[in-house]
Each structure stands twice: as structure tokens, then as C-alpha cells.
Amino acid sequence: MSSPLVSRLVERHSRELALACDASAVITWRDDRALRVLGVRLGQRLTELACPGAEEKLGIFCERAAREPLEGWELCVLAGDRPVTLVCASAPEPDGTGFAVLASVLPEDLVAVSGSTSGALREVDALNRELARQGRELLRVNHELSESNRGIVQLHDELAQRAEEAATSAEVKSRLVANVSHEFRTPIHSILGLSQLLLDETDGPLSEEQRTQVRFVRSAAEELALLVNDMLDLARLESGIASVRASKFAIADLFETLRGMLRPLVPEGDRVQLSIDAPRDEVLLETDRGKVAQILRNLITNGLKYTERGDVRVAVAASSNEVRVSVIDTGMGIAPADLPRVFEEFYRAPAALHLRGTGLGLPLSRKLAELLGGAIEVESELGKGSRFTLVIPRVHPEVRTVEEIRERGRQRDPSRQPVLVVEDDRKTIFVYERYLSLAGYQVIPARSIADARALLAEVNPAAIVLDIMLEGETSWEFLSEVKSSPATRDIPVLVVTVMNREQKARALGADEFWLKPLDQDRLLRRLEQIPKRAGQAKVLVIDDDERARYVVRRLLDGTSFQLIEAATGHDGVRLAHDQQPQVIILDFLLEETPSAGRMTAFDVIDALKSDPRTRPIPVVILSSHALGDAERQRLAQTTESILSKENLSRELAIQRIRDALHKAGIHPVSNPGHGG
Ligand code: ADP
Numbered sequence: 001m002s003s004p005l006v007s008r009l010v011e012r013h014s015r016e017l018a019l020a021c022d023a024s025a026v027i028t029w030r031d032d033r034a035l036r037v038l039g040v041r042l043g044q045r046l047t048e049l050a051c052p053g054a055e056e057k058l059g060i061f062c063e064r065a066a067r068e069p070l071e072g073w074e075l076c077v078l079a080g081d082r083p084v085t086l087v088c089a090s091a092p093e094p095d096g097t098g099f100a101v102l103a104s105v106l107p108e109d110l111v112a113v114s115g116s117t118s119g120a121l122r123e124v125d126a127l128n129r130e131l132a133r134q135g136r137e138l139l140r141v142n143h144e145l146s147e148s149n150r151g152i153v154q155l156h157d158e159l160a161q162r163a164e165e166a167a168t169s170a171e172v173k174s175r176l177v178a179n180v181s182h183e184f185r186t187p188i189h190s191i192l193g194l195s196q197l198l199l200d201e202t203d204g205p206l207s208e209e210q211r212t213q214v215r216f217v218r219s220a221a222e223e224l225a226l227l228v229n230d231m232l233d234l235a236r237l238e239s240g241i242a243s244v245r246a247s248k249f250a251i252a253d254l255f256e257t258l259r260g261m262l263r264p265l266v267p268e269g270d271r272v273q274l275s276i277d278a279p280r281d282e283v284l285l286e287t288d289r290g291k292v293a294q295i296l297r298n299l300i301t302n303g304l305k306y307t308e309r310g311d312v313r314v315a316v317a318a319s320s321n322e323v324r325v326s327v328i329d330t331g332m333g334i335a336p337a338d339l340p341r342v343f344e345e346f347y348r349a350p351a352a353l354h355l356r357g358t359g360l361g362l363p364l365s366r367k368l369a370e371l372l373g374g375a376i377e378v379e380s381e382l383g384k385g386s387r388f389t390l391v392i393p394r395v396h397p398e399v400r401t402v403e404e405i406r407e408r409g410r411q412r413d414p415s416r417q418p419v420l421v422v423e424d425d426r427k428t429i430f431v432y433e434r435y436l437s438l439a440g441y442q443v444i445p446a447r448s449i450a451d452a453r454a455l456l457a458e459v460n461p462a463a464i465v466l467d468i469m470l471e472g473e474t475s476w477e478f479l480s481e482v483k484s485s486p487a488t489r490d491i492p493v494l495v496v497t498v499m500n501r502e503q504k505a506r507a508l509g510a511d512e513f514w515l516k517p518l519d520q521d522r523l524l525r526r527l528e529q530i531p532k533r534a535g536q537a538k539v540l541v542i543d544d545d546e547r548a549r550y551v552v553r554r555l556l557d558g559t560s561f562q563l564i565e566a567a568t569g570h571d572g573v574r575l576a577h578d579q580q581p582q583v584i585i586l587d588f589l590l591e592e593t594p595s596a597g598r599m600t601a602f603d604v605i606d607a608l609k610s611d612p613r614t615r616p617i618p619v620v621i622l623s624s625h626a627l628g629d630a631e632r633q634r635l636a637q638t639t640e641s642i643l644s645k646e647n648l649s650r651e652l653a654i655q656r657i658r659d660a661l662h663k664a665g666i667h668p669v670s671n672p673g674h675g676g
Pocket of ligand 1: 343
């Protein structure tokens with residue numbers, strides 16, 4: 001609704017008007033509305049406005065109004081030539097010089113004085129029309145909103161369906177690749193094996209002609225085997241099922257294997273020399289050795305293939321993070337126009353077409369390099385030679401992150417609830433870590449069942465997220481173990497897997513069953529339902545100031561620290577003995593109370609340190625008192641850290657408590673039932 005329209009309407013059609021008269025009823029002042037509605041002029045007598053027949057009443061009103069306050073007088077006056085009824089109230093000037101009138105026009109008369117439909121009605125009409133228009137607009141917007149809402153719901157459904165399809169199609173692809181590779185490889189291997197048998201003449205001699213024919217069969221089968229292997233490897237990489245199996249190895253060992261493997265490919269005579277020399281200093285890698293070997297084999301094979309005469313050399317350059325392995329040949333080289341295309345699938349430079357090849361070696365190598373977190377660089381000059389360089393991180397990025405996660409997992413964080421994640425895929429562990437840690441949980445990763453069993457003996461997790469298909473094993477037995485042991489049966493087990501075996505999982509006691517890919521929110525919602533367990537890190541606060549204890553309580557809200565409070569030094573020492581907290585926060589200035597007797601922070605510390613049960617408990621001093629050097633020194637010997645009450649932030653408090661626990665080598669999130 002436009003506010004100018006409203007104010008115009010109010011201004012125009014308010015029923016109130018005011019005027020002032022002198023003692024003889026001559027109008028000396030009137031407001032705008034009196035002018036507009038009644039058309040009164042200054043100097044005009046009020047009595048002149050009277051309707052025919054109402055003159056007397058108006059005369060009496062004017063006379064009395066000069067003397068006394070009047071109220072509720074209905075007076076009929078003329079507005080132009082139309083009679084209008086005013087309901088009037090008046091007040092005399094105190095010095096008797098006149099009176100003021102406040103009048104209200106009867107509503108039915110308002111239309112008349114505003115000029116019938118051409119005035120107020122038109123505006124009221126306009127207002128009504130405006131309101132109707134806005135009503136319609138509102139309906140339309142409402143409709144639109146509900147439509148887009150429906151759209152969003154549908155989109156959501158579609159996305160969910162797509163996600164499901166994607167999961168299934170990834171599964172189908174991986175099954176296809178696995179099956180097809182079997183279907184392809186078996187007959188090829190039969191042909192290779194049988195032709196070799198024939199060539200070996202195990203079942204009788206071959207004629208020279210037959211030998212030639214069988215050799216052709218064999219070499220055709222070898223070519224086919226190469227092509228099928230490359231194609232299947234590529235399909236594997238593209239379907240995302242290729243996994244990285246990292247191990248630690250020295251590059252010198254890998255080179256030794258490569259030398260043995262590639263020797264047969266070096267042409268006889270000294271037409272081409274192959275040198276694969278290990279670097280002088282040992283270069284250790286932690287990545288997928290098989291894949292590094294596959295890439296280098298491809299590059300060296302190409303070097304040998306495309307070098308008619310000269311040499312092929314392998315050189316290594318390593319920095320602390322990265323290793324560069326170059327395969328340098330003095331062969332035919334690649335024309336600048338072909339260079340950008342050599343990584344395309346099936347692309348072969350025209351100059352290379354007379355040689356055997358599939359055009360898949362380089363694209364495959366590049367994908368493998370990417371899987372290892374690296375790349376392949378190429379430089380080449382036609383007729384001079386080429387240099388292909390594999391650049392990869394020395395430690396595979398996923399190894400590093402999983403290592404970090406494991407490291408963090410080893411350092412139990414008492415402010416977070418641990419969640420045991422049994423999962424062999426590094427990427428998935430990484431994903432869990434990312435969103436579970438954001439939600440305040442600590443991921444304890446286990447990559448095998450043996451790992452999981454060992455960790456479960458140490459940690460009492462809030463939940464177990466369990467993958468069923470692990471590398472070379474399934475976790476059904478582990479699930480049933482967890483659910484049948486009294487010590488662990490209450491831990492919720494959330495099964496997340498690619499196999500649709502919900503019935504079996506539930507029968508063995510799974511609390512949830514979800515198919516991959518996992519909906520993160522669903523997991524978080526489920527974790528939130530799990531009640532926070534007691535038996536987490538206990539923190540004892542000894543402070544006589546109730547407000548200070550309240551502040552600490554609030555600071556630790558929402559963490560899994562369990563807070564115990566003591567208002568006096570004596571209570572604190574007793575509670576520390578009975579409850580065995582993992583850390584004590586101690587106020588420096590403890591008030592003297594009649595029952596407690598005098599006990600300073602030093603007394604409390606002395607008492608704690610003299611009792612073997614409380615001696616190892618780390619103490620954090622919380623003080624609003626500016627400590628002197630001597631006090632600081634004395635405290636530094638017996639306490640973990642000193643915090644000032646003024647700048648105590650939540651992060652700092654939690655951090656200090658964690659530090660204190662860490663320094664004391666305490667793993668507070670341990671399960672007494674498991675003796676951890
Ligand atoms: P293939 O060697 O089976 O043809 P690749 O994908 O390994 O397939 O290589 C693609 C093309 O790149 C080759 O056909 C060739 O033209 C070119 N190429 C690769 N390596 C070299 C090299 N060392 N020297 C010259 N050309 C090369």
C-alpha cells in the first residue's frame with residue numbers, strides 16, 4: 001500500500017476540523033480542513049454558516065461557547081450549498097476574548113462535502129482497487145512460492161535418485177570392468193599359452209610354415225593382450241574404482257626391477273642403450289609402487305620404441321616433497337603440432353604409425369600420475385629426441401592425510417567424542433574426518449578388522465561407522481562380535497556399505513544400515529541422537545566464587561568434559577581424591593571460610609601432591625590476581641599453566657585443559673570396561 005495515498009486520504013477525509021472565534025463569533029483562525037470542508041473565511045461570523053432553520057441553535061452555541069466549555073453539540077451548517085452536521089466541542093479563552101471549536105463531521109456527510117464520487121469515493125475506490133491488486137499480487141506470489149517449493153522438492157527427489165543411480169552405475173561399471181577383464185583376459189591367455197605349447201613342440205614337431213603361422217597367431221595375441229590391458233586399466237581409472245595401495249620403497253629397488261623387466265625389450269646389438277641408474281642418495285617414496293612402475297615402464301618402452309639409434313636414459317631429481325623421474329631419449333622426437341595431442345586416447349603421431357602401438361599408453365600414464373597426485377610433463381624436438389618427466393609427491397597425499405588423521409586419532413582429544421570409522425578407502429576416511437571433526441567428533445580410523453579390534457580395546461567410541469567390504473575381508477564377524485560382547489554391545493554400529501545386505505546387517509545387530517554414498521547430514525543427525533556418555537574427562541574446578549565457577553561451566557558447555565565443582569580448598573582436595581578428575585582448575589585466591597579454615601592455592605597444591613592418588617592430576621591455575629615473580633615461579637614447578645580470568649576465552653580454556661591432559665600423558669577417553 002502506498003503511504004502517500006494513505007496520508008492523502010487521512011489528510012483529505014479526516015472528520016476533525018478546528019477553528020477559533022472572537023467573543024462575537026467572528027472566525028479569527030481555522031485549520032486547513034475547516035477551510036476545505038466548510039469553506040469558511042476569516043472575518044466571517046460562525047453563525048452565518050447555519051443551515052436554514054438551525055440559526056438559533058448555532059447562535060446559542062456561540063454565545064455559551066464564549067463563556068463555558070461545551071461538548072457534544074450537533075450543529076447543522078452549510079458547506080457551500082450542502083448541509084453538513086458537525087458534532088462540536090468548544091472551550092472559551094480564559095480572558096473571555098473568544099472561543100475555540102473542535103468539530104467532527106458526521107461520516108455520511110463527509111462524502112457529500114468531499115464532492116461525492118469524484119472526491120473521496122474515487123480515492124476510497126482507488127484504495128480498494130490498490131488493496132485488491134495487492135491481494136491478487138500476494139496470491140500470485142504465494143502461488144509462485146508454492147510452485148517453486150514443489151519444484152525444489154522435485155529437484156531434491158531427482159538429485160537423490162541421481163545420487164542413487166550414480167552409486168549404482170559406479171557399482172555396475174566396476175562390476176562390468178571386473179567381469180569384462182576376466183572375459184577378455186581368459187581367452188587371450190589361452191591363445192598365448194596354447195601357441196607357446198605349439199612353438200615348444202611338446203606334441204610333435206611343426207613344419208617351418210606352421211611355425212611361421214603360429215608365431216603370427218602369438219604376436220597378434222600379444223598385441224591384443226596389450227590393448228586389452230591398457231583399455232581395462234583406463235576403464236578402471238575412469239570408473240573411479242582404481243585405488244591407491246601405498247607402500248614405502250626406495251626408488252633404487254624399483255629401478256632394479258624395471259631393469260630386469262625391460263632388458264628383453266632393448267634391441268640386440270648396440271643400436272640403442274638403456275641406462276636406468278639409481279640416484280646416488282637414497283630416495284624413499286611412500287606411494288603406489290605398482291603404479292609408478294607401470295608409468296615408467298610405459299615411458300621407457302616408448303623411448304625404446306621411438307628411438308631407432310641412440311640411447312634412453314632415466315634420471316631422478318628429488319626434493320623433500322617431490323620426485324621427478326625423467327625418461328630421456330635421442331629418438332625421432334615429436335612435431336610441435338602433435339605434441340599437445342599425444343595424451344589423447346588413441347592418438348598416434350603420423351610419424352609413429354608404422355610402429356606397433358595402441359595410442360593408449362600415454363593417456364593411461366597421465367591418469368595414473370594424476371591418481372598419484374602428480375603429472376607427466378613432456379618436452380620434445382622432432383628428430384632430436386624427447387623427455388617425458390613423471391612428477392609425483394614423495395608421499396601420496398592420501399597417505400599423508402590419513403597419517404595425520406591417524407596421528408590425531410592417537411592423541412585422544414578429551415573434548416571430542418571419538419567415533420571409530422572402520423573403512424579401507426583413504427578418500428572416504430578423509431571425507432568422514434572432514435565433516436565429523438567439524439561437528440565436534442574425533443575420527444579414529446581403522447583400515448582393517450585387526451586395527452578395529454585393537455582400537456576398540458583402547459577407546460570407547462560414541463559410535464562405530466562400519467564398512468562391510470574391506471580390502472580382502474568382510475566385517476560381518478566383527479559386527480557380530482561387537483554386538484555380542486557385553487562391553488561393546490551398547491555402542492551404536494552404523495553400517496555404511498555398497499552391498500545391499502540390510503537384513504543380514506540388522507540381524508547381526510547393526511543399529512543403522514545405509515548404502516554408499518553416505519548422506520552426511522543423516523550420519524550427523526544419527527550421531528546427535530546418541531547420548532553423551534559419562535566417564536569422559538572429568539574436570540574439577542576449585543573456586544570460592546560462584547560466578548567464576550559458572551563461567552567455567554559455560555565455557556565447557558557442549559564439550560564432553562564432565563565438570564565437578566568445589567567451593568573450598570578442602571572440598572576440592574576431597575573431591576579430587578574421590579572422583580579422580582583428569583584435570584583440576586584451581587583459583588589462586590581462595591577465600592577463607594570458617595568451616596574450611598585457611599587454605600591458599602599453595603596449600604591445595606601441597607595437599608594434592610602429597611596424596612599418591614591425586615599427585616599426577618595436572619593443575620591449571622585460574623587467577624584474577626596479578627601474580628608476583630616468586631609466586632609464579634613456585635606455581636610453575638607444580639602446575640601445568642596459569643590462566644587469567646580476564647581473558648579466558650572458550651578456546652583458550654579448552655586448549656589449556658587439553659594441553660594439561662596431553663602433557664600428563666593422560667588418555668581420558670578410555671573405557672574402563674576395556675582396561676585402556
Ligand atoms: P603408442 O606408443 O602405443 O602409440 P602412446 O599413448 O604411448 O601410444 O603414445 C602416443 C603417441 O605419442 C605415439 O604414437 C607417438 O606418436 C608419440 N610418442 C610417445 N612417446 C614418444 C617418444 N618417446 N618419442 C616420440 N614419440 C613418442
